[in-house]
Structures are given as C-alpha cells and as structure tokens.
Amino acid sequence: MYQSQISGVGKYVPENVVTNHDLTKIMDTTDEWIQERTGIKERRHIKKGDGNTTAVMGYKVAKIALERANIDKDDIDFIVFATLSPDYYFPGCGVQVQDMLDISTCPALDVRNQCSGFVYALSVADQFIKTGMYKNILVIGSENHSGGLDMTTRGRNVSVLFGDGAGLAVLTRCENKNKGVLSTHLHSEGKFVEELSLIGPSTKYWVPEIIKENPQENIPYYPQMNGQLVFKNAVVRFSEVINEGLAHNNLSAKDIDMLIPHQANLRIAQFIQKKFKLSNDQVHNNIQKYGNTTARSIPIALTEAWENNKIKTDDIVVLATFGSGFTWASAIIKW
Numbered sequence: 611m612y613q614s615q616i617s618g619v620g621k622y623v624p625e626n627v628v629t630n631h632d633l634t635k636i637m638d639t640t641d642e643w644i645q646e647r648t649g650i651k652e653r654r655h656i657k658k659g660d661g662n663t664t665a666v667m668g669y670k671v672a673k674i675a676l677e678r679a680n681i682d683k684d685d686i687d688f689i690v691f692a693t694l695s696p697d698y699y700f701p702g703c704g705v706q707v708q709d710m711l712d713i714s715t716c717p718a719l720d721v722r723n724q725c726s727g728f729v730y731a732l733s734v735a736d737q738f739i740k741t742g743m744y745k746n747i748l749v750i751g752s753e754n755h756s757g758g759l760d761m762t763t764r765g766r767n768v769s770v771l772f773g774d775g776a777g778l779a780v781l782t783r784c785e786n787k788n789k790g791v792l793s794t795h796l797h798s799e800g801k802f803v804e805e806l807s808l809i810g811p812s813t814k815y816w817v818p819e820i821i822k823e824n825p826q827e828n829i830p831y832y833p834q835m836n837g838q839l840v841f842k843n844a845v846v847r848f849s850e851v852i853n854e855g856l857a858h859n860n861l862s863a864k865d866i867d868m869l870i871p872h873q874a875n876l877r878i879a880q881f882i883q884k885k886f887k888l889s890n891d892q893v894h895n896n897i898q899k900y901g902n903t904t905a906r907s908i909p910i911a912l913t914e915a916w917e918n919n920k921i922k923t924d925d926i927v928v929l930a931t932f933g934s935g936f937t938w939a940s941a942i943i944k945w
C-alpha cells in the first residue's frame with residue numbers, strides 16, 4: 611500500500627466582482643442582511659464573453675497546480691472533476707480538461723456530490739493511489755453557479771450565496787506511510803434529496819413538462835433550498851465527521867493545525883471553530899470574498915491557506931464539508 615500526498619494546489623477566480631451592493635440593484639436584498647446571515651461581502655461571477663466555463667476554469671487551475679507540483683501533464687494518470695454545474699448535461703467536464711491539457715487518452719471521471727464533491731473526489735483519487743494503480747491524479751473542483759441562478763427577488767434566498775471559480779489539488783504517490791492523506795470519511799442521507807436541489811430539467815422533469823406544469827412562481831430549473839434545515843443538519847454533521855476522522859487516526863481536536871471547512875456560511879464555520887476550540891489561525895475562511903463556491907470552495911481555501919504560509923510540513927490539516935444530497939465528508943491530512 612502507498613500513501614497519497616498533495617504535491618500542488620491552485621485556485622482560479624473570474625475577474626468580475628459582484629458585491630452585495632450590486633445585488634441590491636437587481637433584487638430586494640441588503641448588504642446588511644447578506645453579511646449578517648452569511649458573512650458574504652462579495653463573490654465572483656463569470657462575465658459573458660470572458661471565455662470562462664466550468665471546464666475552462668478547471669483547465670486554467672490545472673495549469674497553475676501542475677507547475678507548482680513540478681509535474682508534466684503527460685505524467686497525469688487520472689482526472690477526477692467535481693462539479694454540480696458542468697458545461698454539458700453529459701459528458702462531464704473531466705474529459706474536456708483531458709482534451710484542453712492535451713493528455714493522451716488519460717481517464718477522466720466526474721463526481722456529482724455538490725458541496726461534498728471535492729472531498730469525495732479526493733477520496734476516490736486517494737484510493738487509486740493507495741492501491742498502486744496510479745501515481746499522479748488531478749482533483750479538480752469547479753463551478754459556474756452564476757449561469758444558473760434566479761437573480762430576481764424570487765430566488766434571493768439562494769442566489770446571493772453562490773459564486774464561480776475553480777480550485778485543484780494534485781495528488782501524488784508517496785512512500786512515507788505517515789504522510790499525506792491519512793483517511794477520508796464519506797456519508798449521505800438521501801431522504802433529504804429535494805431539500806437542496808435543482809430538480810429540472812432532468813429525465814424526471816423534462817422541458818415541455820416544466821413549462822406546462824409549473825406556474826411562474828414555482829420554477830424547478832433554479833436551485834431550491836430549505837436553508838434552515840440545511841443549516842441545522844450541517845452543524846451536526848460537520849462536527850460528527852470531523853470527530854470520526856480524528857478518532858480514526860487517534861487524534862484529538864488539539865492536534866488540528868488547520869481546519870478548512872466548506873464555505874457554506876460563515877456562521878456554520880464559526881460554530882464549528884468554537885465547538886472544537888480552535889483559534890482564528892487554525893481555521894481558514896474566505897466566504898467573505900467568494901461566497902459559497904460548492905465543489906471548489908475547499909481547494910480554493912486550502913490554496914489560500916498554503917499561499918499565506920498558514921500550512922507547514924507535518925501539520926495536521928482537516929477538510930470537512932456538508933451539502934446537497936445530503937452528503938457530508940472529511941479528510942485528515944498530514945501535510
């Protein structure tokens with residue numbers, strides 16, 4: 611058995627900044643409401659004509675991370691791409707990145723686990739390295755939320771939360787048994803499937819049916835969320851899955867050097883920070899600048915923490931997430 615370790619990280623965000631104040635011009639909301647409930651001040655949205663798509667941003671961030679990891683594109687054995695906002699209904703974005711990077715017939719897999727997508731993708735990649743099948747894997751999280759949000763007052767409970775961009779980790783085989791991804795822990799609870807979902811168009815809800823059956827006030831092709839239910843489940847599951855990961859490795863909260871929580875809501879992250887008695891230096895949040903970016907929120911926060919020298923060799927880094935499905939997950943990493 612081998613270990614996998616993160617040999618490079620990267621982030622990419624579109625240039626177009628959308629502040630809370632900008633949103634007040636197109637829907638009935640306020641900067642005060644958004645900051646107080648979520649911590650978000652601004653987010654990035656793809657601008658028509660800037661060339662960005664979910665796959666393109668995944669490609670851009672792959673170039674950055676490969677350079678940092680000092681790995682040639684042709685040494686990549688596998689691409690795992692996490693997103694809920696792919697360029698096409700099918701195929702997934704992984705194959706587009708394979709083509710853009712010009713890696714000959716490299717396998718590509720898309721993971722559709724929303725906010726838990728990156729940790730699920732990391733776990734998949736980790737298993738392929740641990741069994742010895744692959745040496746270098748790109749684990750990408752990328753989202754184009756702005757292309758599919760209801761930017762009117764009707765959709766304000768969801769649309770103010772989300773932003774666009776991509777983050778990535780290069781996972782590489784390592785011989786040291788005490789380094790790298792120590793363990794990953796994955797869960798789901800499908801009875802909540804529609805509590806945070808986009809239900810059409812889909813094979814169950816095709817376009818003509820949507821138009822025929824739904825009055826204007828009930829449009830199923832925008833994301834819908836039972837925010838309070840999500841919030842209540844998130845704080846419980848975050849804590850559980852972090853504790854599960856720590857216990858599995860005979861660690862305690864005192865051993866955490868850096869916690870990277872999925873950036874769903876600053877209040878959720880602060881609740882977890884308090885519960886685990888962590889200082890501001892032991893948790894990295896950036897939802898204030900980028901909003902909730904779903905599958906790319908963890909790799910972008912991880913990249914920022916690393917760029918700011920907040921993560922050192924041998925640090926215990928904990929990734930934890932919760933989202934649509936419901937799904938939740940953690941990863942315990944020795945850097």
Ligand code: ACO
Binds near residue numbers: 766
């Ligand atoms: N601006 C102003 N008012 C608003 C807005 C807005 N953008 N959105 C909703 N409101 C109003 C509502 O209409 C409601 O008004 P009412 O009292 O007159 O009916 C009031 O504000 C309160 O609404 P709530 O939904 O009860 O507000 P809450 O305090 O629950 O905060 C929030 C909403 C921020 C969405 C919160 O529930 C939350 O963060 N939930 C968790 C989100 C999350 O973690 N998502 C998971 C990841 S996403 C993924 O996996 C894709």
